[in-house]
Each structure stands twice: as structure tokens, then as C-alpha cells.
Amino acid sequence: MYENRFTNWVRWCDRNVTEEVKYPGIYIVAVADEDISGSNFSWTTDIAYVGMTNSLKGLAGRLKQFDNTIKGKSGHGGADRMRLKYQNYNELVNKLYVAVAPFTCNVKSHKPEDLRVMGEVAKFEYDCFACFTELFGCLPEFNDHVKSPKYSLTIGRKEYILEV
Template identity: 55%
Template sequence: MIEHRFTNWQPWRSRGEIERLHYPGVYAIARTKEDLSGAPFDLSESIIYFGMTNALSGLIGRLRQFDDTISGRRLSHGGADRVRHRFPGYAHLASRLYVAVAQFRCDPGSSLPGDLRKMGEVARFEYLCFAAYAEKFGQLPAFNDKKAAPKFSKRMEHEG
């Protein structure tokens, strides 16, 4: 059901090559030793996170925030902060990450009814992804589960 909306998997380091990242949308991040480069999106246990954005900066901005956080450059993404807690070594982690996106063509700066409806579809689609994953695997992706996945920044607060 959700699979047809996503692009093929791209290596994390090649995420900027995905077309139309300036649009809002939902993104899936997988962590695996398997080379998923160019493979069609599928709902697999290697998916560690689903996220979405309706921001003016689109998917490219949100993926940049994710990367900034897992690399330790800047804390700007809560889900990535949880990933960093478990996998603090950026180079090793990034070499195993893959991303697929579902873009929604609309203007997030607009208040036109059609654009507002599309932005609502983005939020709804993220929850459809959560539901599909939970149906198939009996739980949320590891780093969407806020109770089970602590944040790196919280660890630093306790140690500091």
C-alpha cells in the first residue's frame, strides 16, 4: 500500500541526488550491511526511522538536519539524536544508511486549500507508514519508539 509512493533506496551519502527534494514529504531510513542502492522501496525490518516534513526547506532541509545531528555538527533532529545515542560513530553509521522518500508536490508556504490538503496528506502518510510497519513487525521502527530509544543529548546531560 505505501510502497508505491517511495523512491528507490539511495545510499545516505547520495541522498542529494534524489529528485524533487525541495517538496514536503515522508522519508524512510534503513540501516543494513546489504547494498540497497537503487533497489525498490520495501517495508523491511532494516527500516529504523520514518520521518516527515512540511517545512519550507522541504525534504532536503529535513535530511540535512538528520545528518547534522547524527554527525554531531548540530542538534536539530530528535529522531537522529536517538540514532546517534545507539550509533555514535558517524562514518560507520553513514556507510550503512539508506534513504527513500515520498514527495508531495505542494507549496508549504501557501495557504491555498489545495496546498493545505496536500500538507495534511503528508502527515497522514507518515502515520500510514507507522501503521503498515507496526502491522507487519508488531512494533514501530526502532528510533520512532521514543520510550525505547533514548537520545544522545540526554546521555550527555547526565554525563556532563
């Protein structure tokens, strides 16, 4: 049902190639052993994370935060969980793909129509969680806060304690 709302899968390194990333919206990250770039978005167990943004920097800004976090910085909770499992950035990005569902609006505006679109973004994220859960019986791996702890609260915390 929601499949037509998303772009085709793109390699992580090509995530900013399209104009759509300047808008707010939903992004879905997959970790796949085979190359899925260019293929139509579809719900798959390779989906590792579903996220959203209504920020001024749009999807591009949020995906940059995700990238910075899997590289070892901080700023994105889901990416911090992914980093615990995939600690080698270079190996991970070769298997990382993203599809986006942009929502055209002016995030700086307080006009009712723009505010409604931003509300649609938030609702659509939860619709995506519901769809994934209906298909696979659980949340995507790194959306599950209980089953996927954060790097910064496990290994990162141990590293910090050792330094002090």
C-alpha cells in the same frame, strides 16, 4: 500498498541527488549491512526511522537536520536517538539508506489545495507507522521514544555535567 509511493533506496551520501527532495514529504531511513541502493522500496526490519516534513526547505532540509544530528549537532529527535546507538558517524553512513515519498505543493501557500496536500503528508506518515507496526509488531526503532532514548539526554547530558 504504500511501496509504490516511495523512491528507490539511495545511499545516505546520495540523498540530495533527486529533484524530489525539494518538496515536503515522508522519508524512511534504513540501516542495512548489504547495499540496498537502487532497489525498490520495501518494508523491512532494516527500517530504523520514519519521518515527515512540511517545511519550506522540504525533504532536503529535514534530511540535512538529521545528518547534522547524527554528526553530533542538535536539531532532530530521531537522529538524536540513532546517535546514541551509532556514535561513529563514518561507520554509520556507510550502512545508511533513505527512500522518500515527495508531495508536490507550495508550502508557502494558504490555498486550500496546498493545505490539503500538507495534511496528506502528515496522514501518510501515520499510515506508514501503521503499516510498519502491522508487519513487524512495533514502531521503527528510533521512532520509539521509550525504547530508544536520546544521546543528548544520556551520554550528552553526562558530558555536559562533566564540563560544568
